[in-house]
Amino acid sequence: MTLLAARGLAVARGGRWLAEGIELTLERGGAALVTGPNGAGKSSLLRVLAGLLAPAAGTVARGGRVAWMGEAAALDPERALAEALRFWAAQDDVPAAETRVAAALSAVALDDLADVPVRLLSTGQRRRAALARVVASGAELWLLDEPASGLDAAAVARLALLLEGHRGAGGAAVVTTHQPLALPDAIEVAL
């Protein structure tokens, strides 16, 4: 089953064309790695794939639910971490939200901080919390914008493992990065 199909995609920001002619098809278990220098349009391309930005040309079709990890954590700073994640799990309408959130928190090694308000988390911990939301969502297609930025080596290794597990379970992922990330057999999209 095709989870993502982009045909003749062009990305523009503020009237400036950043990339064009992008073809990308992801089946179950597939992954794509978007690379390029700063300002090349990696994030914009990912926003187009997520449906947050309209493409300047071409089409995007998504064959499943999408989990989005952008630059901002989108977790209410005054809430406890687990509570903030449960809000999104409820939005995702997944069964057994409570256990899913707990499992996702241990997957990113944040289970000790479940009751700590989000505002007290460090930058790297916030990135891991955003990743926990992706894990808990149960969505087939993960779109991760610079998921490895601000993470320590152990957390980057865990991220690679999570991606591997997700693909093994029949999911697909598109990841932008400017640092090395183990993503075997990924289609490379160089901007």
Place this chain on the structure above:
Amino acid sequence: MTALIWRDVRRYYAGGGATLLVSFFLLVATLFPFAIGPDATLLARVGGGVIWAAALLAALLPVERLVAPDLDSGVIDQLIVRGRTPVTIALAKVVAHWLAFAPPLLFATLVAAALLDLSAAQLLLVLAGLALGTPGLAALAVATAALTAGVRGAGAVAGLVMLPLAVPLLIFGAGTLTGGGGGLELLAATSLVLLVGTPIAAGAAIRAALE
């Protein structure tokens, strides 16, 4: 949708929004007796209108916190990825804003009515008018918040955008007090038009802010 509304309402009260609103509203209402003198009959006559003007200004107070923080923190991105449309998000924000600011405002009106020495009949008219007019005010505030999200110094611009658009509500709202026929119906109609129209405008503004 319910969870989203509830989240906004909770954040409003937890952030001290209600206290701020009530204090601001009462402060504006007490400015008038200072400005026009302590003549009880004059105050009782203009009191209803004063409350309406104060309500309008109070509704403007939280505009900067309604949409812009959710755009910055990526909450709106997350909602759209989950299939919520910008119009649905705007509508949820209107309902939440109304639930957050109308009850404290009606409560503060009781206090202001005592300060301004309004008669019981006038107070009833003001309360009925505010109950009908505040949904329109909430809708207008959310649309203004969406339109000015991302503008630097949005608070001042928001006033320029919202206050002229709120003039019909003010006219019909204050009009109910003089007892002209159909005042409350006209006010309800204006409120309804704003409720239907502004989420569409706010949705378009949110969509544009994502670009």
